[in-house]
Amino acid sequence: MLNRIKAIALKEIRQLKRDTRMLFVLFVFPLLLLVIFGYAINFDVHHIKMVVLDQDKSFDSRNFINSLTSSSYFDLVGYINDENKIKEILDKKEAQCVIVFPKDMSRQLYANQNVKIQILIDGVDGNTATVIQNYFNYAVQSYSQKFISNVLAVKGIKSYVPIDLEPVFWFNPDLSSTFFLIPGLIAMILIITAVVSISLSIVREKERGTIEQINVSPLTSFEMLIGKTIPYIIISLLITVVILTAGYILFQIPIKGNYFLLLITTLLFIFASLNLGIFVSSVSQTQQVAFQIATIISMLPSTILSGFIFPIESMPVPIQWLTNITPSKFFLIILRDILLKGVGIEAFWQQVLYLVLFSAILLGLSTLINKRSKVG
Amino acid sequence: MSLSSQKGNMNSIEVKNLTKKFGSFTAVDGISFNVKEGEIFGFLGANGAGKSTAIRILCGIIEPTSGDAIVGGYSVMNEPDKVKLNIGYMSQKFSLYNDLTVEENINFFGGVYGLIKNKLEDRKKWVLKVAYLEGKEKLLTKDLPGGIKQRLALAIAVIHEPKIVFLDEPTGGVDPISRRNFWELINELSHKGITVFVTTHYLDEAEYCNSITLINAGKIIASGTSKELKTKYLTNTMLEVECDRVVEALDIFSKQDWVEETSIFGNYIHISVEDENSARSLAEKTLKENNIKIIRMDKIVPTLEDVFIYLLEKDTKKNVK
Numbered sequence: 001m002l003n004r005i006k007a008i009a010l011k012e013i014r015q016l017k018r019d020t021r022m023l024f025v026l027f028v029f030p031l032l033l034l035v036i037f038g039y040a041i042n043f044d045v046h047h048i049k050m051v052v053l054d055q056d057k058s059f060d061s062r063n064f065i066n067s068l069t070s071s072s073y074f075d076l077v078g079y080i081n082d083e084n085k086i087k088e089i090l091d092k093k094e095a096q097c098v099i100v101f102p103k104d105m106s107r108q109l110y111a112n113q114n115v116k117i118q119i120l121i122d123g124v125d126g127n128t129a130t131v132i133q134n135y136f137n138y139a140v141q142s143y144s145q146k147f148i149s150n151v152l153a154v155k156g157i158k159s160y161v162p163i164d165l166e167p168v169f170w171f172n173p174d175l176s177s178t179f180f181l182i183p184g185l186i187a188m189i190l191i192i193t194a195v196v197s198i199s200l201s202i203v204r205e206k207e208r209g210t211i212e213q214i215n216v217s218p219l220t221s222f223e224m225l226i227g228k229t230i231p232y233i234i235i236s237l238l239i240t241v242v243i244l245t246a247g248y249i250l251f252q253i254p255i256k257g258n259y260f261l262l263l264i265t266t267l268l269f270i271f272a273s274l275n276l277g278i279f280v281s282s283v284s285q286t287q288q289v290a291f292q293i294a295t296i297i298s299m300l301p302s303t304i305l306s307g308f309i310f311p312i313e314s315m316p317v318p319i320q321w322l323t324n325i326t327p328s329k330f331f332l333i334i335l336r337d338i339l340l341k342g343v344g345i346e347a348f349w350q351q352v353l354y355l356v357l358f359s360a361i362l363l364g365l366s367t368l369i370n371k372r373s374k375v376g
Numbered sequence: 377m378s379l380s381s382q383k384g385n386m387n388s389i390e391v392k393n394l395t396k397k398f399g400s401f402t403a404v405d406g407i408s409f410n411v412k413e414g415e416i417f418g419f420l421g422a423n424g425a426g427k428s429t430a431i432r433i434l435c436g437i438i439e440p441t442s443g444d445a446i447v448g449g450y451s452v453m454n455e456p457d458k459v460k461l462n463i464g465y466m467s468q469k470f471s472l473y474n475d476l477t478v479e480e481n482i483n484f485f486g487g488v489y490g491l492i493k494n495k496l497e498d499r500k501k502w503v504l505k506v507a508y509l510e511g512k513e514k515l516l517t518k519d520l521p522g523g524i525k526q527r528l529a530l531a532i533a534v535i536h537e538p539k540i541v542f543l544d545e546p547t548g549g550v551d552p553i554s555r556r557n558f559w560e561l562i563n564e565l566s567h568k569g570i571t572v573f574v575t576t577h578y579l580d581e582a583e584y585c586n587s588i589t590l591i592n593a594g595k596i597i598a599s600g601t602s603k604e605l606k607t608k609y610l611t612n613t614m615l616e617v618e619c620d621r622v623v624e625a626l627d628i629f630s631k632q633d634w635v636e637e638t639s640i641f642g643n644y645i646h647i648s649v650e651d652e653n654s655a656r657s658l659a660e661k662t663l664k665e666n667n668i669k670i671i672r673m674d675k676i677v678p679t680l681e682d683v684f685i686y687l688l689e690k691d692t693k694k695n696v697k
Contacts, residue, residue: 003487003490003492004488004490006487007486007487007488008484008488010483010484010487011473011476011480011484011487014476014480015473015475015476018475018476019475208471208474209469209470209471210471210472210473212467212469212471213465213466213467213471213472213485214488215437216435216436216437216460216463216465216542217460217485217488217489218457218460218461218488218489218490219488220457
């Protein structure tokens with residue numbers, strides 16, 4: 001049995017070595033995904049384009065603008081003098097927000113009157129709009145506070161802040177969304193390459209008729225599937241190393257946890273993914289069909305349902321159940337735990353158990369289907 | 377081929393009432409036959425007659441619905457895995473790996489059949505010699521000429537020295553010279569005592585077989601040696617008629633009640649009749665009435681093709697009734 005598995009695995013490696021185009025795709029495609037997704041998917045809002053309608057043109061209005069533009073959050077794109085231009089600017093997306101300082105702002109401030117600064121935000125992207133609003137709130141509050149303490153100081157009263165919040169963000173101190181996203185991205189890349197590569201390799205044998213020679217040989221379905229899996233486990237592990245290295249270089253993603261745990265859990269996930277690929281191959285007859293099913297079955301759930309981008313907790317309950325169909329959901333938790341938190345198995349043993357279960361069920365199912373298709 | 381008499385009477389394949397149904401369709405309908413050790417057994421029939429299904433059952437790939445077959449001493453029903461270990465198989469579809477070299481293919485299939493080290497090296501040498509590929513083991517299989525590929529496939533099919541080898545239309549798409557060479561190789565295997573079970577479309581190839589079985593619609597309709605088939609089943613006289621307007625003449629002949637079968641071979645028509653002399657005068661008379669000139673009319677020894685067409689048509693007519 002071991003000899004036969006070895007024969008299949010060796011054969012597969014030789015074929016892969018000769019298939020330079022496939023190898024190129026297998027290694028370059030993950031890097032490409034990492035770079036594109038890593039840089040493109042970014043929920044951090046920076047460099048908000050801002051236009052100012054300053055009807056006051058006072059020291060205070062300029063001072064307030066300075067306080068905004070001194071951070072990397074706001075970029076001042078220009079000034080306007082006409083209120084009617086606001087609509088045009090937002091319509092043409094020349095800026096994401098327009099800030100309006102009222103006439104007499106400075107005068108009212110020093111007359112102890114409340115001043116209203118108007119901010120018009122492009123609300124199409126609700127998420128970004130909320131973030132912009134929050135930034136402004138913060139800016140206005142701190143400016144007001146400084147102003148009050150100045151006023152009090154003039155009157156000889158020393159001011160103080162009664163309560164201050166000091167938030168400390170663990171595991172991802174800069175709250176960088178890239179940090180949060182990359183583990184999901186790794187899971188997604190691994191599952192796609194694994195599912196696509198192994199399903200194509202099996203279906204190719206059906207298409208070319210070489211499977212027939214295998215069917216009459218003493219090789220069992222199980223030996224054949226295990227033999228086919230081994231080379232792709234190696235390839236997927238190499239891809240993992242490449243991605244983790246690239247993730248460290250490009251996005252400073254650390255590996256805080258145990259390397260051995262990382263290896264074992266990654267192996268498990270790869271095995272689960274390959275079994276998904278084997279399942280795909282057992283239900284498709286041509287490479288074209290296999291490729292389509294493979295990409296859909298691997299990519300869609302691991303992007304949408306895994307918690308990679310959209311938090312599972314905020315999904316409706318039935319959809320939450322549905323999220324269990326993708327092993328990515330579980331590997332993503334493990335990866336975040338190991339890479340970012342550096343915690344041990346006690347934190348994610350349930351996920352590990354799930355991966356084992358998932359692999360076993362799929363491998364059993366595919367072996368069964370393979371046997372039956374031989375009969376049919 | 378004359379060796380068949382010297383070979384033992386041991387059966388290497390025994391098929392008993394083998395039936396395979398796919399839903400309501402019966403692909404193989406209760407067939408029984410024996411194949412003697414070391415003989416070349418031709419299994420013939422039109423496309424869809426049930427040949428491939430029967431072969432797949434005998435190779436242990438699919439299970440029969442009922443009945444059984446003993447292949448190399450093992451039951452395909454109960455011990456398909458043992459059957460697989462003891463047979464070789466080669467199909468019309470070239471099933472070696474085109475993207476592997478000759479040697480890698482040999483190593484792979486050798487490994488699948490559990491050959492290691494010295495044994496593998498020995499068999500590798502043999503395969504390379506048989507396929508005329510000595511010194512060319514590093515060539516990619518896809519770059520080999522068709523005839524050589526076919527030889528390589530056959531040699532690899534018997535790399536584990538099975539007692540029985542199944543060849544499913546092995547010469548499909550191969551040029552005539554390579555086909556003849558290929559049959560020489562089959563003969564060689566048979567001389568070594570390997571039982572060769574072969575299906576083919578080429579009736580000239582069937583002549584190489586020690587024993588022929590013809591199946592139609594899942595049932596055996598004739599079996600015997602090539603000579604037996606020609607004499608036993610076809611008691612009629614076969615006349616070959618060369619004439620003008622062949623197609624018209626064929627149409628006319630097929631409407632005559634004294635003509636049992638008609639078939640067309642290029643410019644000739646073969647008609648099968650009961651009585652030669654009356655048929656000759658009837659044929660001349662009928663064609664003359666239709667202004668068709670007879671150039672030549674001879675009594676001939678029927679070819680296998682005549683026999684098969686006769687048998688198949690008879691069987692098909694019977695099935696329609």
